[in-house]
Amino acid sequence: MSSTASLLVLALAGLLLVTFPGLCAGTAAAHHRPNGNQCHPSGSLEGPSTGHICGECCKPGHLYPKYQCSPPVTKSTRAVMTLNNFEEGGDGGDPSECDGKYHYNTERVVALSTGWYNHGKRCGKNIRISAKGRSVLAKVVDECDSLHGCDKPHAFQPPCEPNIVDASQAVWDALDITGDEVGDYPITWSDA
Numbered sequence: 001m002s003s004t005a006s007l008l009v010l011a012l013a014g015l016l017l018v019t020f021p022g023l024c025a026g027t028a029a030a031h032h033r034p035n036g037n038q039c040h041p042s043g044s045l046e047g048p049s050t051g052h053i054c055g056e057c058c059k060p061g062h063l064y065p066k067y068q069c070s071p072p073v074t075k076s077t078r079a080v081m082t083l084n085n086f087e088e089g090g091d092g093g094d095p096s097e098c099d100g101k102y103h104y105n106t107e108r109v110v111a112l113s114t115g116w117y118n119h120g121k122r123c124g125k126n127i128r129i130s131a132k133g134r135s136v137l138a139k140v141v142d143e144c145d146s147l148h149g150c151d152k153p154h155a156f157q158p159p160c161e162p163n164i165v166d167a168s169q170a171v172w173d174a175l176d177i178t179g180d181e182v183g184d185y186p187i188t189w190s191d192a
Helices: 003-019 114-120 169-174
Strands: 043-046 063-066 077-083 109-113 126-131 134-144 164-167 185-191
Touching: 077 169, 109 114, 109 126, 109 169, 114 134, 126 164, 134 164, 134 169
Parallel strands: 077 164, 109 134
Antiparallel strands: 043 063, 077 185, 109 164, 126 134, 126 185
16 A cells, blocks of 8 residues: 555544544443444434533533444343432432432342333333342433433533443442442343
């Protein structure tokens, strides 16, 4: 390949990464989030023209993928668990979708990605979450919205990935996941 062709390839690769920052953004765990290749983006959401300042907030002008689906639920569905503060004023935004209430972080509660939330059909039901040789039951109280975000009702955060179980601190504690391990953590889950 000539040096001109090599430069053209590098320029195109750079243009792709600038145009679609999600291709190379996020943590190492985000790059390995298992979604079974069953669910593909259904569109994108552009970050607001002005930024809201927080570590996980949408960035002005960035494009974020939206998902209407999630991978199929099995007896051992692979997912990524993230930490959510379900209390009023926490990073969860508005009250929970299922009951219109805020929840204490001492409760074992979760929000599921849009496809798994399934229009609220899992509301109030328990799921079993497993990690590190332990398992815990947690109640579904909210949707981790995979279609909308970057606004006040979503705490200015991007849409969720399609394979997220967003859990309260009590769930993390019950699974004995603490310290630097808290963040994007690989788990399996199933309907209880």
